[in-house]
Amino acid sequence: MIEGFDKIINRHNTYSTQWDYAIDRFGRNDVLPFSISDTDFAVPKEVQETLKKRIEHPIYGYTRWNHHDYKSAITNWYLKRFNQKFSEDIVAYTPSVVFAISDFIKMHSSPGEAVATFIPMYDAFFNTIESNNRLLVPVKLGDAYSHYKIDWDGLERVLCQKNVKIFLLTNPHNPTGKVFSASELEHIVSFCEQYNVFLISDDIHQDIVYKPNKYTPVLKYAKKNVVLCSSGSKTFNTPGLIGAYILCPNKVDYEQYLIDLKQKNALSSVSIFGMLSQIAEYKCEKYVDHLLPYLDKNMDTVEKFFTEKDLGLKFIKPQGTYLAWIDSSALQLTEDELQHLLIDKGHVGIMKGSTYGDQNRLRMNIACPRSKVIEGLNRIEIALS
Numbered sequence: 001m002i003e004g005f006d007k008i009i010n011r012h013n014t015y016s017t018q019w020d021y022a023i024d025r026f027g028r029n030d031v032l033p034f035s036i037s038d039t040d041f042a043v044p045k046e047v048q049e050t051l052k053k054r055i056e057h058p059i060y061g062y063t064r065w066n067h068h069d070y071k072s073a074i075t076n077w078y079l080k081r082f083n084q085k086f087s088e089d090i091v092a093y094t095p096s097v098v099f100a101i102s103d104f105i106k107m108h109s110s111p112g113e114a115v116a117t118f119i120p121m122y123d124a125f126f127n128t129i130e131s132n133n134r135l136l137v138p139v140k141l142g143d144a145y146s147h148y149k150i151d152w153d154g155l156e157r158v159l160c161q162k163n164v165k166i167f168l169l170t171n172p173h174n175p176t177g178k179v180f181s182a183s184e185l186e187h188i189v190s191f192c193e194q195y196n197v198f199l200i201s202d203d204i205h206q207d208i209v210y211k212p213n214k215y216t217p218v219l220k221y222a223k224k225n226v227v228l229c230s231s232g233s234k235t236f237n238t239p240g241l242i243g244a245y246i247l248c249p250n251k252v253d254y255e256q257y258l259i260d261l262k263q264k265n266a267l268s269s270v271s272i273f274g275m276l277s278q279i280a281e282y283k284c285e286k287y288v289d290h291l292l293p294y295l296d297k298n299m300d301t302v303e304k305f306f307t308e309k310d311l312g313l314k315f316i317k318p319q320g321t322y323l324a325w326i327d328s329s330a331l332q333l334t335e336d337e338l339q340h341l342l343i344d345k346g347h348v349g350i351m352k353g354s355t356y357g358d359q360n361r362l363r364m365n366i367a368c369p370r371s372k373v374i375e376g377l378n379r380i381e382i383a384l385s
């Protein structure tokens with residue numbers, strides 16, 4: 001294995017949200033954290049070399065993203081990895097995926113109108129939707145235990161409501177790990193078209209999909225009322241560099257987005273390091289080809305552990321993402337009691353499911369050296385015994 005994913009890198013004292021501010025999520029700092037979705041892996045060497053080279057140039061002035069080097073790096077990635085050809089004209093920079101989601105929510109709905117999304121959901125969506133004074137309409141999504149069931153009737157009942165202007169999809173889905181199939185995407189797109197609902201697809205976990213599952217960008221089916229928001233930051237571990245992108249095939253929306261970005265929000269420069277790393281990341285196919293089996297084995301380790309140990313926790317490997325969505329419904333404990341045992345007895349920080357809308361689950365980020373996964377599992381066993 002070329003990338004050394006087994007290597008433990010001390011992240012303490014780097015202002016790391018996951019490691020140095022565990023107290024914010026778990027009430028104390030002396031827990032082994034498996035929380036926010038970044039990884040404990042070094043970025044590819046090529047990415048670090050690119051950044052080092054730029055740092056050596058001592059001027060960090062206003063900088064552009066709108067050029068062939070940036071946009072073609074992104075379109076080439078979709079061609080190489082997912083066999084999808086996109087025009088460079090639909091690519092634009094965004095400082096973060098959620099920034100773009102927030103902008104498109106404002107662009108395509110008014111205060112008081114509604115955004116529908118599958119629940120459980122990535123927790124930032126609660127804030128983004130509600131602090132923009134939009135109504136959140138949840139549609140239940142099954143996880144591995146219910147074969148990722150989609151309630152199609154429920155979805156249609158929601159999308160046909162006049163007040164619902166946007167459907168916010170996450171593909172692959174955080175936290176269940178569901179990867180939407182091509183036919184499911186077609187079905188969702190046909191509902192959105194039928195009821196004139198704008199579709200936002202957050203595909204930030206797109207590279208982390210386990211065989212035989214296959215990621216399909218929704219833009220294969222949706223051509224107009226749609227934006228896809230993504231980044232290399234989850235895969236290559238660069239969210240602190242600030243850089244993501246949108247793929248927006250509708251020219252009017254694209255132009256409006258640029259006005260929002262540059263004029264309304266006054267973002268007059270790209271983050272130099274976010275842009276350069278994004279270009280460099282999308283040349284590192286081998287890194288992903290090695291990362292995927294490593295994460296898959298981490299998932300195997302978690303599955304084997306919960307199958308062999310009779311702790312009352314159940315786990316089935318997800319189709320995608322590096323998030324283990326663990327079923328705690330058989331435990332005779334409230335969520336608070338479970339968290340208390342994990343944190344104060346096991347000294348392990350695992351996200352509680354209610355953060356994402358399901359109090360019978362735990363979310364464990366397994367994008368870390370296997371030894372840390374094993375240590376975390378042992379701490380869970382200590383907590384529950």
Ligand SMILES: Cc1ncc(COP(=O)(O)O)c(C=O)c1O
Nearest residue numbers: 037096097098122174202204244
């Ligand atoms: C589904 C999903 N979207 C967006 C983000 C955050 O992306 P960004 O930092 O680019 O807004 C995350 C991070 O966990 C995520 O899981």
